[in-house]
Amino acid sequence: MNILLGAFIDYLANVKELSRNTLDSYKRDISQYISFLDERNIDDIRYTNKTTIITYLLYMQKNGKATSTISRNLASIRSFYQFLVNEKYIDRDPTINLESPKSEKKLPSVLTLNExxxxxxxxNEGNEKGIRDKAMLELLYATGIRVSELVSLNYCDLNLDMGYIxxxxxxxxxxxxxxGSMARKAVERFIKECRFSLVRDESEQALFVNYHGTRLTRQGFWKIIKMYTQKAKIGKKITPHxxxxxxxxxxxxxxxxLRSVQEMLGHSDISTTQIYTQITKNKIKEVYNKTHPRA
Known part of the structure; x- marks a missing residue:
């Protein structure tokens, strides 16, 4: 079955052109499913059925996996079986009409404007590291991009004259x-005063680099924001997201x-963006309850 997994990952990489992180996620999910089958002496994917998959989902639930994790695994397994059917490895897709477990959507944590x-x-904008970190934080908040997108930015992706990335x-x-103007100013200062002195190889394309002069990683940025969170003493758990x-x-x-926010966030489905409207509604209700004399 590992040969089938390899063919599936090759398809996702070469045809679907998915990112390395997404490929790793699919590979991890399907590998765990195959291990589950191996433990039950199922060595041929054709011998699996809907009951097999439901048993696996219940197994994950019994082992304390979150509903979101189980749903993601089912989505990966469904894609795997669809691939196998399309490539004629199997005749039927056992995931048809198999529903994902319903999960309660938790509202994401957000900061107030003051926070x-x-x-x-x-x-500390008195040194190169502080100037770089200021530019990254400002750009992250000004654009709403993901951390993976932030560290993937190249110098050529930035247009300060027109004010966009x-x-x-x-x-x-x-x-x-x-x-915005604040992020634009911070990034412009970083480029003029720091970037070219931090970059050691002129061929380096990354916009933000570490002290080795190479592209900053997601893990590196995580440490940065964790440090500033502790320094700011904000009483909330703050992640790069x-x-x-x-x-x-x-x-x-x-x-x-909502459509403009969806476009800027890069959400393919507007329902993903709609969760933020619930936060806004909750905020309005909170203000009403605190300020209306008959609330």
């Missing part, structure tokens, strides 16, 4: 995102239309 301001003022999502779709959530919520609170 964002507090976080963005933490970098070119950003690619996990696939190959490119989107143009405007950047928190600024993305805050970006979307603050835009909607200030009158932005």
């Amino acid at each position: 964002v301001e507090l976080l963005l003022t933490q970098p 070119k950003c690619k999502n996990s696939g190959t779709k490119e989107r143009i995102i405007p950047i 928190t600024l993305r959530h805050s970006f979307a919520t603050h835009l909607l609170q200030n009158g932005a239309d």
Whole structure:
């Protein structure tokens, strides 16, 4: 079955052109499913059926896996079987009409405007590291891009004269995102004062680099934001994605239309963006309850 998994991953990489992180996720999910089958002496994918898959989902649930994790695994397994049917490895798809477990959508944690301001003022702009970190934080909040997209930015993706960045999502779709004056100023200062002294190889394309002069990693940025969170003493758990959530919520609170926010975030489905409208509604209700004399 590992040969089939290899063929599936090759298809996702070469035909679907999925990102390395997405490929790794699919490979991990299907490998775990195959291990489950091996433990039950099922060595041929043709001997599996809907009951087999349901048993696996219940097995994951029994082992304390989150509903979201189980749903993602089922989505991976469904894609795997669809591939096998299309490539004539099997005759039927046992995942047809198999529903994903319903999960309660948790509203993402967001920062208030004051908390964002507090976080963005933490970098010490008296040195190169602080100037770089300030530019990254400002750009992240100004555009709502993912951390993976932030560290993947190349110098040529930036257009300061026109005030926008070119950003690619996990696939190959490119989107143009405007950047505000504060982020523009911070990034411009970083480029003029720091980037070219940090880059050791002139062929390096990355916009943001580490002290080795090479592209900053997601793990490296995680450490950076964790440090500034502790320094700011904000009483919330802040992850790199928190600024993305805050970006979307603050835009909607200030009158932005949902379609524009969807476009900037790079969501393929507007229902994904709609979760931020719930945060906005909750905020309005909170303000009403606190301020209306008959609330």
